[in-house]
Amino acid sequence: xxxxxxxxxxxxxxxGAKYDWELVIxxxxxxxxxxxxxxxxxxxxxxxxxxxxxxSFVDAAMxxxxxxxxxxxxxxxxxxxxGLKAEINLxxxxxxxxxxxxxxxxxxxxxxxxxxxxGEGEVIVDMEPGIARRVRIERIHMEQDAGKSIHDxxxxxxxxxxxxxxxxxxEIVSRPDIRGPEEAAAYVGKLRQILRYLxxxxxxxxxxxxxxxxxxSICRPGQYEKYxxxxxxxxxGTRCEIKNMNSMRFIQQAIEVEARRQxxxxxxxxxxxxxxxxxxxxxxxTRSMRSKEEAHDYRYFPDPDLLPLEIEQAWVDDIAxxxxxxPDAKKARFVADFGLSEYDASVLTAEVxxxxxxxxxxxxxxxxxxxxxxINELFGRLKKDDKDITSSPVTPAQLGGIIELxxxxxxxxxxxxxxxxxxxxxxxxxxxxxxxRGMKQVTDTGAIETxxxxxxxxxxxxxxxxxxxxxxxxxFVGQVMKATGGKANPKAVNDIVSAKLGx
Amino acid sequence: xxxxxxxxxxEARDQLRAKEITSQELTQSCLSAIDGADALGAFVHKxxxxxxxxxxxxxARLAAGDAPDMCGIPLGIKDLFCTKGVDSQAASxxxxxxxxxxxxxxxxxxxxxxTVMLGKLNMDEFAMGSSNExxxxxxxxxxxxxxxxxxxxxxxxxxxxxxxxxxxxxAATGTDTGGSIRQPAAFTxxxxxxxxxxxCSRWGVVAxxxxxxxxxxxxxxxxxxxxxxxxxxxHDPKDSTSADLPVPNFEAMLTGDIRGKKIGIPKEYRMEGMxxxxxxxxxxxxxxxxxxxxxxxxxxxxxxxxxLPAYYVIAPAEASSNLARYDGVRFGxxxxxxxxxxxxxxxxxxxAEGFGPEVQRRIMIGTYVLSAGFYDAYYNRAxxxxxxxxxxxxxxxxxxxxxxxxxxTPSAAFGLGEMTDADPVQMYLNDVFxxxxxxxxxxxxxxxxxLDSTGLPLGLQxxxxxxxxxxxxxxxxxxxxxxxFVAKPQKWW
Numbered sequence: 001x002x003x004x005x006x007x008x009x010x011x012x013x014x015x016g017a018k019y020d021w022e023l024v025i026x027x028x029x030x031x032x033x034x035x036x037x038x039x040x041x042x043x044x045x046x047x048x049x050x051x052x053x054x055x056s057f058v059d060a061a062m063x064x065x066x067x068x069x070x071x072x073x074x075x076x077x078x079x080x081x082x083g084l085k086a087e088i089n090l091x092x093x094x095x096x097x098x099x100x101x102x103x104x105x106x107x108x109x110x111x112x113x114x115x116x117x118x119g120e121g122e123v124i125v126d127m128e129p130g131i132a133r134r135v136r137i138e139r140i141h142m143e144q145d146a147g148k149s150i151h152d153x154x155x156x157x158x159x160x161x162x163x164x165x166x167x168x169x170x171e172i173v174s175r176p177d178i179r180g181p182e183e184a185a186a187y188v189g190k191l192r193q194i195l196r197y198l199x200x201x202x203x204x205x206x207x208x209x210x211x212x213x214x215x216x217s218i219c220r221p222g223q224y225e226k227y228x229x230x231x232x233x234x235x236x237g238t239r240c241e242i243k244n245m246n247s248m249r250f251i252q253q254a255i256e257v258e259a260r261r262q263x264x265x266x267x268x269x270x271x272x273x274x275x276x277x278x279x280x281x282x283x284x285x286t287r288s289m290r291s292k293e294e295a296h297d298y299r300y301f302p303d304p305d306l307l308p309l310e311i312e313q314a315w316v317d318d319i320a321x322x323x324x325x326x327p328d329a330k331k332a333r334f335v336a337d338f339g340l341s342e343y344d345a346s347v348l349t350a351e352v353x354x355x356x357x358x359x360x361x362x363x364x365x366x367x368x369x370x371x372x373x374x375i376n377e378l379f380g381r382l383k384k385d386d387k388d389i390t391s392s393p394v395t396p397a398q399l400g401g402i403i404e405l406x407x408x409x410x411x412x413x414x415x416x417x418x419x420x421x422x423x424x425x426x427x428x429x430x431x432x433x434x435x436x437r438g439m440k441q442v443t444d445t446g447a448i449e450t451x452x453x454x455x456x457x458x459x460x461x462x463x464x465x466x467x468x469x470x471x472x473x474x475x476f477v478g479q480v481m482k483a484t485g486g487k488a489n490p491k492a493v494n495d496i497v498s499a500k501l502g503x
Numbered sequence: 504x505x506x507x508x509x510x511x512x513x514e515a516r517d518q519l520r521a522k523e524i525t526s527q528e529l530t531q532s533c534l535s536a537i538d539g540a541d542a543l544g545a546f547v548h549k550x551x552x553x554x555x556x557x558x559x560x561x562x563a564r565l566a567a568g569d570a571p572d573m574c575g576i577p578l579g580i581k582d583l584f585c586t587k588g589v590d591s592q593a594a595s596x597x598x599x600x601x602x603x604x605x606x607x608x609x610x611x612x613x614x615x616x617x618t619v620m621l622g623k624l625n626m627d628e629f630a631m632g633s634s635n636e637x638x639x640x641x642x643x644x645x646x647x648x649x650x651x652x653x654x655x656x657x658x659x660x661x662x663x664x665x666x667x668x669x670x671x672x673x674a675a676t677g678t679d680t681g682g683s684i685r686q687p688a689a690f691t692x693x694x695x696x697x698x699x700x701x702x703c704s705r706w707g708v709v710a711x712x713x714x715x716x717x718x719x720x721x722x723x724x725x726x727x728x729x730x731x732x733x734x735x736x737x738h739d740p741k742d743s744t745s746a747d748l749p750v751p752n753f754e755a756m757l758t759g760d761i762r763g764k765k766i767g768i769p770k771e772y773r774m775e776g777m778x779x780x781x782x783x784x785x786x787x788x789x790x791x792x793x794x795x796x797x798x799x800x801x802x803x804x805x806x807x808x809x810x811l812p813a814y815y816v817i818a819p820a821e822a823s824s825n826l827a828r829y830d831g832v833r834f835g836x837x838x839x840x841x842x843x844x845x846x847x848x849x850x851x852x853x854x855a856e857g858f859g860p861e862v863q864r865r866i867m868i869g870t871y872v873l874s875a876g877f878y879d880a881y882y883n884r885a886x887x888x889x890x891x892x893x894x895x896x897x898x899x900x901x902x903x904x905x906x907x908x909x910x911x912t913p914s915a916a917f918g919l920g921e922m923t924d925a926d927p928v929q930m931y932l933n934d935v936f937x938x939x940x941x942x943x944x945x946x947x948x949x950x951x952x953x954l955d956s957t958g959l960p961l962g963l964q965x966x967x968x969x970x971x972x973x974x975x976x977x978x979x980x981x982x983x984x985x986x987x988f989v990a991k992p993q994k995w996w
Contacts (some may be wrong), residue, residue: 061828063828065706107828301824304821
């Protein structure tokens with residue numbers, strides 16, 4: 001596979017009152033597995049259904065109900081692991097995490113504490129061309145989501161919606177390799193991009209289908225390198241976990257705010273307590289949810305209702321063979337095959353639909369020109385209408401047709417933009433439109449010569465000036481273009497004007 | 504046509520097929536017996552109308568010919584099984600009024616075979632107990648009596664045992680987590696088999712300890728157990744621990760020939776202070792099998808003494824988690840709350856009111872052994888012991904032993920209330936011969952083999968190789984025939 005070389009970004013440094021501080025961040029991202037049915041029941045996972053309509057007897061934890069694993073969820077987890085270049089554990093097992101809450105009907109969440117299905121992997125987080133952070137993945141495990149408690153519908157009652165109960169989540173746990181708020185947001189963005197490429201999670205953060213717990217600690221410069229060398233966490237500061245973040249913007253803000261809080265404590269002689277915190281975006285602060293002492297004792301133990309999950313290497317290999325091309329590879333290929341800049345390649349590969357659109361446009365045509373047209377004209381126009389690529393009125397074939405007309409010299413770049421607008425708003429075949437509306441460039445040198453001759457004859461004074469100062473030949477070109485309604489081939493006009501003026 | 508309720512399954516089957524009796528007659532006879540036996544406290548929910556309509560359907564099926572063996576046979580179902588539209592409350596207050604919208608796989612299999620459900624049977628609350636005294640319904644009482652002493656039918660399947668022994672039904676379902684089929688069977692002079700773990704689906708059976716729970720038949724004869732087990736068991740995709748294995752015709756395996764079989768006598772089961780009568784019964788049982796042509800060998804199961812403590816760590820650990828779902832949120836009992844009470848109070852009050860003392864004790868033990876700091880000392884250690892116990896059996900079977908003979912219980916049925924003030928551990932000792940079988944996942948059967956000096960039934964246990972219930976039943980059948988146990992309790996109820 002093609003690889004783009006990159007350098008690590010510089011860690012973010014925050015200047016405290018006394019010292020400089022660096023950030024150390026690890027993340028647990030909960031990604032809802034894209035599947036029609038839940039992890040251990042056949043109930044639907046459809047978002048937005050009536051409350052408590054996607055609920056089976058198993059989800060409601062009725063007496064005597066038993067979980068049965070949904071094989072497709074396992075396949076999705078394996079696919080995700082492969083996409084993150086991670087080791088796949090052919091033997092994994094499910095444990096029960098016990099706690100009481102009304103939206104957790106079983107009184108325990110089925111998860112994989114001791115033997116996760118996916119082991120170590122990595123994510124390359126691009127920061128800017130040539131600069132990327134390699135974030136190590138520690139593990140990915142499957143678990144059940146909880147339901148939703150609603151406390152604000154009635155002054156005396158709480159309500160519970162179990163639609164989400166039992167939906168399969170992947171918890172993707174990173175090592176503390178993220179070194180700043182921007183990197184954290186970029187990490188989530190990259191993870192989201194990969195999951196969407198793989199089709200294993202739709203990445204919809206608004207619906208809560210992708211959410212992150214962020215572990216933040218601070219350390220003096222140089223300490224992180226000691227940790228990396230020794231693997232000894234004591235070189236790092238005490239971490240706080242900020243729970244349940246579902247927006248990239250809030251993730252950045254929360255990290256920044258939390259880091260400053262910790263710096264303030266440490267610089268004034270205090271110690272940071274290991275605890276779970278919540279970010280309040282309205283107040284712009286994090287606050288304690290529960291301390292280490294108040295932490296639940298989840299009494300994890302192997303779920304006796306489920307046999308260990310054993311999968312075969314051949315099955316994994318089969319999934320691997322059918323893995324789609326992933327963003328890093330696609331980007332590298334776009335750079336290599338189409339001569340794109342890394343930046344343009346990044347923009348085009350952000351979403352697989354954009355990348356596919358581009359590839360169709362670029363196929364057999366000028367790649368760079370295709371990239372320019374997709375990024376500048378198409379994306380710009382779609383943005384103006386608040387549309388995305390999936391609802392583009394212009395098809396790749398149409399855009400390709402426009403580019404072909406430019407490449408053949410049938411239309412100028414300027415006309416092409418007009419043509420694009422016509423295709424965008426009215427539709428139709430670009431070549432036919434050009435023909436029907438007489439937009440074709442005049443390349444007939446005879447016609448251009450006639451026009452040039454007429455203008456030279458009518459403007460003797462200008463001719464003299466231009467002979468003295470050849471830069472003024474541009475005036476004649478402009479007059480010819482005007483006389484031909486912009487359809488004359490500018491290069492041909494230039495050449496003829498120069499020749500006629502004897503420049 | 505009187506006393507049809509006293510028939511065995513095999514007898515009733517033959518008479519039904521011969522059109523000598525109808526299922527409706529048979530069912531009516533059982534229903535009358537049930538109505539006259541409230542003093543036994545065996546049936547806690549009666550389903551007369553349902554039973555009669557099922558009997559009618561069974562008669563139609565029998566008339567059409569080609570009906571299954573169990574067609575038309577009236578049964579009692581332990582309250583632990585969820586039965587659609589019929590109260591299923593695991594003898595607990597916390598499930599008061601709970602009528603499931605689904606039928607457990609085992610009871611559905613029995614319905615599919617044409618059986619008739621007479622009602623639900625008493626048991627210890629959530630199957631936790633060895634005397635049926637923890638039931639919210641009150642005790643079931645053993646039909647066997649000495650003087651005027653009311654005796655326990657054993658537990659947890661005490662209602663099932665009492666009902667079968669008193670001929671209120673032809674047979675009953677039981678469940679066995681640490682001996683809950685075999686001990687009550689022994690106390691009431693009937694046959695009870697706990698199949699290999701995974702043989703019967705657990706789907707729809709209220710869970711006590713998932714890695715140990717297993718349903719099985721409680722019947723008047725070994726042959727009946729063979730017939731009924733075949734109808735109950737089988738692979739169920741809804742239970743991930745259910746075995747995908749074919750179900751043999753167990754009855755056809757009752758050849759009565761055990762020549763050349765090797766029967767192991769484990770020396771570790773010879774407990775200190777074991778009553779001489781039990782000891783004698785055990786030797787007699789070995790002699791009977793030897794006389795039938797089996798080879799009797801002394802064997803060792805060295806980790807036996809750790810089984811009971813390991814069981815009383817693992818079972819409560821799983822129970823503490825399994826019973827977390829009874830929280831008053833979605834079904835069953837919910838405490839009346841005071842003004843200002845929140846979710847914590849709702850949980851605390853609901854569970855304090857809904858669970859009896861023994862269930863609460865086990866939830867607390869289970870929570871403790873799984874908690875941080877104690878997990879390795881208790882739960883993990885108990886799991887290691889379990890592995891060793893399993894290996895003990897594997898080693899013995901690897902030497903060619905076909906079955907293991909032990910006493911079923913350390914004593915005959917004891918008096919109700921006699922253990923109330925005792926240390927709970929005294930009660931737990933009832934399971935001493937049976938829990939190893941659950942820990943190892945093996946099939947075990949209790950066969951009535953004799954009476955003690957006061958005239959109470961005693962049973963012996965046979966333990967078989969995994970998945971070889973057919974072979975085990977055949978050995979049990981030989982023991983049953985040799986022992987010739989025909990005693991019945993005197994009707995006093």
